Amino acid sequence: MFEDITERRQAESALQQAKEELENRVEKRTAQLTYAIEQLQSEIAYRVEAEAALRQSQERLQEIATREALLNRLANQIRSSLDLNIILQTAVQEIRDLLQIDRCIFVWYRPDSSAFSSEVGVVGDRGGFWEFVQEARNLAFPSLIGYKVPVTAVSLLTERAFDKQITRVDNARDLTDPLERRFFFSVGYTALLALPIHTQSGEIGVVSCAHVSCYRPWRDSEVELLQAVADQIAIAIDQAALYKQSRTAAAVAQAQAQQLEQTVRELKHAQAQLVQSEKMSSLGQLVAGVAHEINNPVNFIYGNISHVNQYTSDLLSVVRLYEKYYPHPAPEIESELEAIDIDFVKEDLPKTLSSLKIGADRIRQIVLTLRNFSRLDEADMKAVDIHEGIDSTLLLLQNRLGSQVGVKEKGQIVYPAIQVIKQYAKLPLVVCYAGQLNQVFMNIILNAIDALQEGSSCALVGREKSALRPSQTKQPTIWITTEVSNSNQVIIRIGDNGPGMTEEVRQRVFDPFFTTKPVGSGTGLGMSIGYQIVVEKHGGQLTCISAPGQGTEFVIQIPIQK
Structure with missing residues (x-):
């Protein structure tokens, strides 16, 4: 029994010891768990704070990114367009969408x-x-x-x-x-x-x-954003203002360059006109001087032809009386009469005097035409007959209008006669610079003659052949028509059936120094000066109508009284 009690006490002691050991373990484990929970709670709190800070950082970064995107768009708009209205419209739209x-x-x-x-x-x-x-x-x-x-x-x-x-x-x-x-x-x-x-x-x-x-x-961030946008807009406004100033300065410089170019062109025109005017003035003075010098002896001859004719008639009458009353003259006189062929002299002498009178009339007409064409004594505007000026021009160009023979390379070329068809209306006297207007007629008709001769396709004949034969059947023709328009203007049309012009040539026909003639054959000033005479000096119009193969027509319109 004593042994049983001892064993029980030993068992209770072991049990108590095991219980205490278990309690120590539980307490230790509880402390570990408590520490782990505290650490976990601290970690969770830290992570929550980190996530909140991250969210705030992300929001801040998003705001910064949005702000930078807006500023970049505005900056790109400034670079792509310097139109202030477009920049301002873009800015206000972007700001409204963002805020x-x-x-x-x-x-x-x-x-x-x-x-x-x-x-x-x-x-x-x-x-x-x-x-x-x-x-x-x-x-x-x-x-x-x-x-x-x-x-x-x-x-x-x-x-x-x-x-x-x-x-x-x-x-x-x-x-x-x-x-x-x-x-x-x-x-x-x-x-x-x-x-x-x-x-x-x-x-x-x-x-x-x-x-x-x-x-x-x-929010303060919105104010900062708007301040940055305002700075960009201020830059854009200044750049737009500078761009506008540069555009204005460029426009002014371009206008000045154009004005300078126009001045140079006008100076060239003036120089060309002065040269041509001086040439025409010298030519006019020469023509007037020659006409004056020719006029005096021609008038002397013309004035005395009637007297010579009368004297000759009287002498022939005396000769006929001598023949009547002295049919048998002395041998010496009869020999002399046979030597001079008195019968031929009596028949031919009146004809010769008549031919002299016709020649003197022709010379007088040419002299009058030269004076009428040059109009040297009529520098101011004066009421004149336009038809008279055209006829004078045609008379002076009569030798160019007839059939001609020219030399070209290894042969000869025939230029057929040019037919001139005049259709004159009844025109009033026109107040104009007659001499200068005649110069316009001269230049246009000369160009028509040159075009007709160049495009006449005449036959080129070798020098060894004597016959000259044109190969063109269509006769070269110049038409000159006049009329009065309803706007109190005189219209003169000078056309030809020549080869015509291309559109490029037609558009440049009045440009100074432009010519389609070979080098040395033309100066390119005639039509340019003619345009200035008609348009600037007479307040009229000078136009050219032409097409390849359709001939050319120049239309002159001038007021009856400027």
């Missing part, structure tokens, strides 16, 4: 207060006004484009803008200034964020972000 506001407007300060919209509910006064020029808005609200608000209606806002201060109103109901409250309510603003822009040229503008539906607390 999700009801309205974004750009306004300019205008020193002139002469005009503004009365729909804003304010009265204008001196000191200038603010003009709404660009906007992006919710379509549910009316547009404010074109509104003009006098500075007296927004004096505090104007002072802040002039002092480069930001206007930041979260709730319009908190405003204390009555003028500001009145302006806010007149345009329907409940919140406003406005940043001024001062350009290098002295202009003042404002980027205005407004809310209409409710109040809007503005």
